Amino acid sequence: MAEQLQPPFDPATAADPHGRERCAELMLAYIYHNLPSYPLYDGARFTALAASRGGADRLSRLPRDLLRNVLARLPVKDAARTAALSSRWRALWRSTPLVLADIHLLPKARALRPTPADSPAVTAAVSRVLEAHPGPFGCVHLVCSQMDGYRAQLARWVQLLAAKGVQELVLVNRPWPLDVPLPASLFTITTLTRLYLGVWKLPGTAALRGASFPRLRELGLYFVEMEHGVVDSLVARSPVLEVLNIVGCINGGLRLRLVSQSLRCVQICGSVLEDIAVVKAPRLERLILIQSCKTARDLCTRLRIVDAPKLHTFGYLEPGQVLEVGETVIMPGINARSASAMLSSVKILTLNVRFGVRNDVKMVSTFLKCFPNAERLHIVSDKCDKPTGDHLTVKFWEEAGPIENVVSHINVMTFREFKGDRGEVGFLEYVFQGARALEMVAIFMANPSSTPFSEDEAYVKAQYSARNMKSKSCQKCIIWSSHPAGRDAWSLKIGADFSFEDPFKVTSVEEEAS
Template sequence: MASRFSNVDPVTAADMRRQGLDPQELDRSTEQLMSLIHRNLPDPPVSTTARLTAFRARPSDGVDRISRLSDALLRDIVSRLPVKDAARTAALAARWRGVWRSTPLVLVDTHLVSSARGSTPDVIAAVSRVLAAHQGPFRCVHLTCSRMGSYQAQLKRWLRLLAARGVQELVLVNRPWLREVPLPKTLFTISTLTRLYIGVWKFPDAAGLQGASFPHLRELGICSVAMKDGDIDAIVARSPALEILNVQGSMKGVHLRLVSQSLRCVQICSFVMESVNVVNAPRLERLILSECLNPAGGSRIRVKIGNVPKLRVFGFLEPGKYVLEVQDTVIMAGIKTSASMMVTSVNVLSMKARFRVYEDVKMVPAFLKCFPNVEALHITSEKCDQLATKFDLNFWEEVGPIVSVLLRLKVITFREFRARQDELAFLQYILQNAMVLKYAVVQMVNPRFTSLSVEEMAFIIDNMQPPQNKRWASTVGLLTMGTHGPEGGEPWTFRKGADLSDDDPITPVKIIIRVAGPATRQHKPRAAKRRN
């Protein structure tokens, strides 16, 4: 009996077997990719699992008060229902048929079939019926569970209808295979969009998009889309209201050049990058680079910071992966920092470092000196199988004063901590020199990946300085905690960084304040097992 695949078509599977390859492995890796993409998609505004509540008591006068509601209020009620339930209201009365036809609907294709992996022909037919029956407008449309390679004519027709009916939010994700299905240019005629997420497509030739624009687009997500240099830049340039740009997954290195008067948040995750050049973004508040992949050949990714006067949150810098350039100066170990090399607006900084690797560790202070006003520092210790270099407190004392550590740092979190000497030396340096530090969290690596328990690592931290030198012990709320999460921590998700109401989307500071608040300083570290 032939194996069934979730993401690989029979022709591709047969071709792989002839080449001696395992289609099951491709299917599993593709499923992991799709899972990551779906984790980063915005939730639709309606759900089929929501519980409905209503007053059971009936008025004694027998008056039908629902019929007395205005059409505008009835449309608002219907717009909050999944599309199947919304359509069923048309059977209540002639008036309700008019309400259904004029309600701004939410269309989610997974709500139309019995399973999120319903067969593509069934999904195509169901979506086509809804679009034919409803004259719009459509408030939100999520199309995420079809393999569109053989249905491009239907997709183009859908996009024309959605453009004519003023769709505001659109999530359009193809199911592989075929993987690189061309994204119809019709998409770029939908001028009413305020939020757009596209996934698993081949981007159209940017030269053919002349005149296309998204005048109202505020949030854009691009997930595993085959693109060329300049494609993302072109969309940003055509989106004058764009505030949030999220990019995930690409197998070909891209040079990204950002010029925008509106962008406030840029997140790039699991993306093969040649370079990121933030040329001019006067409103940019946060730049998140998470798990970006080095291009072919292993060269480091160049990150250039230009005009970003409001940049507050910057992560996750990795000394072994990125070359940091501020204005026109490449930051190198031991460089004498001048005012032109500093980004004074950043007060939340996150870094990942291999503390066993000398080339990485010597860049940590060089990076820190570029951000003199950092108040919250988040460090993740990267797994490294190299032989440990003997870093001790003397190494850190010799790097010279770091203004942010001495005078600004209030919060530090240290994740994936293994209690090695190189990690302890850095933590000891921070605790001993940060004069205004209020809170520190040390999150141990999952015990499955180390020989030490959380309690043993907490004991090591508590005894890493002689008693006469524990100035920090009475002034810092210090919490040690464990995790049951995967090695390296949970993957970053777009929704964390896109919440602009959260001043620091990276820190578990709420845990610190609750457990070791300023009124109850801890004199000894407290071990607590918590999940990520």
């Protein structure tokens, strides 16, 4: 699953037709995987029930509200066909809030794999449905059309969606090009509760001056081109917004200045992070930031946490990033015990570390001291092309001094992409020798094809690191990976699902199972 769903955008592939096609497939696969589900029956097609004795139509005798409930859960073709049964059914379909997923308008053989050749028929069918149904529109997913050639139809769709009160809207353009402009009139729809946009060029901040989204609770922006400040404006105009997802911002570094009384979860992945500031977010619980790994390694990312008193889950923090807590810049040698340099509310922390780079490893202990109450620690060992730390053994960590949360609070730890390198072994030895509260640890081995050691050697190193484990009751497991090297694609659905206490742990288990 990871290879198909890794945020794949690379502008260098755009000039190569084959590379561009592959890029588009991966991009769309990732988008589709992370879109919200539509409230429809999605199993096998219905078959006609045998008529009861005497041919009586008992289904039509059911209460009107119950029948409308059934219609609202049928794919649009099946729901529309009921209008042919009788005048009562025709009235029912027209009075039922529309649920439209254009993937159900595709030929049956390609129901899950739309192609550019499907765009004309699907676009025409969507236009007919939106014109014919009087509304309201409960949920609309339009993801199958290549809209560059249908801009007039797109403008008409947005007009109809606004006039007929759409509540949940998913609108994805099939590449290419990537910069098809989205009509600014979309941002005048005040009935929206959920909005997901994929592969568009968004209107500028000037188009948002009169916008208001009084009911919007979820916003997803996937592989969009936008001006700096657009996201800030959207958040500011959404007083009940709880979930913000951004994937693959494709026009340079992403800058955000978040001020929101309602946000609970912010997830940004596959993007180049330039300046992310949480200025005031009193309800923010989850902040998940995954930098675009290939293009952003040398970019100095600035992360500022000014006011987020309920921040509980934070990752993937990288030592190469500049972290500011309040007005304090976190760097080696600072007094991390100062209250102004601590994020004491964080219980779940994830770090992405190159254990072969001395400067990265030096920042790890500094970062850990800024999260004194962290109880779950998730580590991803990133690939290091040019190691600069030959002596990063357990002695290095002991000289750095004790880390209070490692000694007294960490009870769950996962370590991803373990390769058997000296720096990895040294870190694990240090944790195992000092962590008194540790109850469970899982070491996920890197794919053997990406390590300098054999499977047996890497396994021995993982076992060796735990030989002097302080916590005698800790459950330890070593899991072999068949995945390609590198961090696996993040599941935005899991990240925003508050029924999962620890989304990092759940994602690890799900990916290994796949």
